[in-house]
Amino acid sequence: MNTQYKKGVLELLILVMVEKKDMYGYELVEAVSKVVDVNEGTIYPILKRLTNERCFDTYTKESNEGPIRKYYHLTAMGKEKKKQQLEEWKKFSLNVNRFIKRSELNE
């Protein structure tokens, strides 16, 4: 799959996932890579960017097994961004689907 496609969608996916519950980095990486085939290492830069954009608050928590985990929590600004991106995505995919259907019919 085209990496440019993935990039745009990854951000939305992450926002949607974190909105449901606070997640830690590795958990997110695992979850995202199940949906989209992606280099796991490249998910973190998106997290970092969204954090810098104040879409996430972060806090750390000890875990029973393994290292201290950094949890991501969606802020009001993050929610706004998610809402907006979701709308855009829906509109975009709807338009694209419609167009494809129409052109298929015309063939």
Next chain:
Amino acid sequence: MSKNEFLRKLRKRLDVLEDTEIDDIISEYEGYIEEKVNAGLTEEEAVKELGELDLIVKEMLAAYKVKEKKEEVNTDFLTRITNKISDFVDSFDNKSSKDIIKIIIEIALIMIIIGIIRLPFSLIKNLGENLFLDLGSPIGSIFADIWEFIIDLSYTVIAVIFFVKMLDKRLFKKVANNIVEKDEEEKEEKDKEYNNKSKEIVENTNDAQDTHDTINQICDGLFKAFWIFVSFFLVCFLIGITIIFALMIYLLINGVKYYGILLLVLSLFLGGAFFLEVAINFICKRKMKSWVILTRLFIIIVLMGTGLTIGAIEIANTEIIYDYAKTDIKTITRNIEMKNTLMIYNYDEIKIDNTLNDMVRIEYKYPDFKDNLKVEIEIDKCGYNAVCLEEDIENFSWNKDLFKLFINSLKKKKIYVNNFKIYKTIYVSEENYKILTDNKNYDNQDSYNVSFIKTYNVLKVTESNDERYVYLTLRRFQDEDVETVKVSKDLASSVEANKNYEFTFNVDLNLLSDDFEQDDIEDIFRETQLVNISYTDKLGLDQIQENVYKDRFRE
């Protein structure tokens, strides 16, 4: 690739980022790998699952696009300064009190260092200033002022650069996160605007964000206002210096060769133009490279220094002559009558001429500029028995003759200071010379205070409406004149009617009016100051009646 190798490579590749950011990223990736190892993978497998290092680095740096942009910004000297300051203001938002204290201590340290740097500058400043002042002429002091200005300016520039550099190094590393956030926000905002959804964002930004932006805006606005203010003055300065420069060129064409001063004026012009350019560039947010700024500043300072040195030598070689440049002299004379008490003020010279008997000849000499200078002699009484030599100058203006005269003398490196002075000489006979200079000697002081005693018989003491005063009705022995005068109660508290009292007065003789009559009680009380009243039992001609003028005025 092992975990450590991966992390080491990653760290190296992310070197352009701030240290704290790198640490954060490394710990996160370390976490991923450890989680994967916990899940049963080997380190190598875990690292492999993360994907290609190149890609991670590329994405990571892309997330920090700002950082690369920041490197570019480095070349823009002025934008950088303002950015630093607004970043600095921003930084307080997210800093703990401990950090803020640290910042304050750091700033204090920088200030102390800047203060220490000041010392050699003051030294050079004073040295140069004294050197110029030693030249003695008024032009020397102007040069001293210019020198002072140049040194102060260079010090300010260096101090500002130092301050920014130090803050850059010590402080801003710690607020790296904030810089990233801020720039990302800006970028985000632009994206939003593009999508026509900026309004929603504004609504959703929190309060802290708002104050943040306001401070930034104020900061920006203040800086802009400052530069606009500065450029206004620079424009005025440039206009002035251009006029001076044109004048200097004109003088040069006419053979007046002051190259050093010309160079100095040129460098001042270039300096003004340069600062104006900087100011305009700043206002328009155009970029300027710091090396360009520094080279130009250096060239201007070198020019200025050279000009100043050569100019100082030129000025030192210029002769200042306290005389007329013009040989045509106009003379006006006036005679006045000699009196034993006569005093004459405002003359330049006194000479003996025995052909004059009881007359004093006053001679006014001044350069003849024909219609361009009309002098009206005014010999006024200016005090008791004193005459002041004054003049009324009319029609005097800069004209071609005067200008030519000035240029011609400048060509020979001479400046005639007294070019327009009116020189006043008085001629008197030898005998009168002594009297006149004697009188004059008394009058070397500005005032001539004397005290004298008059004895009066108090006829009546009347209370006054004003509690501070009483009325005394006085008469002098062998005089019909009776006067009632107002006297301070403090002085007249023990005065009784029908007794004789000695009244002591003080007066500055120069302040006495022309028609002052020393036997007139009213005049005495009006023009002199009563300082004491004391009882006396002396009668008739034994009573003290002192002459106001005493021996000085030989009346």
